[in-house]
Amino acid sequence: MRPPQCIRSIALLLFLGLSVAAQQPAANQTNSSQSSTAQPARTDQDTELAQMRQTLDRMESLNTNMSAEIEFLHDQNLQILLRSNSQMWRLLIRDLRRQLDREERRSGSR
Numbered sequence: 022m023r024p025p026q027c028i029r030s031i032a033l034l035l036f037l038g039l040s041v042a043a044q045q046p047a048a049n050q051t052n053s054s055q056s057s058t059a060q061p062a063r064t065d066q067d068t069e070l071a072q073m074r075q076t077l078d079r080m081e082s083l084n085t086n087m088s089a090e091i092e093f094l095h096d097q098n099l100q101i102l103l104r105s106n107s108q109m110w111r112l113l114i115r116d117l118r119r120q121l122d123r124e125e126r127r128s129g130s131r
Contacts, residue, residue, distance in 0.1 A: 074121060077118055
């Protein structure tokens, strides 16, 4: 395998990991709502919010790891692309954390 192909393979694996992490909240929410139908709605909502926060933490960790590995790439165009992608994920995670904080404040004031 030539070095550029190896680098592209690594980049693809990192993106797939972030994609899987981004899809996990929906699966976790479905499982938690099915398993806790007897519990009060507030506890179920608190559990969902905690799971969402945990997923955001994992996404942030994956993004940080990916950002650290970008510097080792030799292809400058790929570095630029991956840095842009990392910045996009950082902004998305920040906005999702803000929404989560608002939702927690709203559910706490009820």
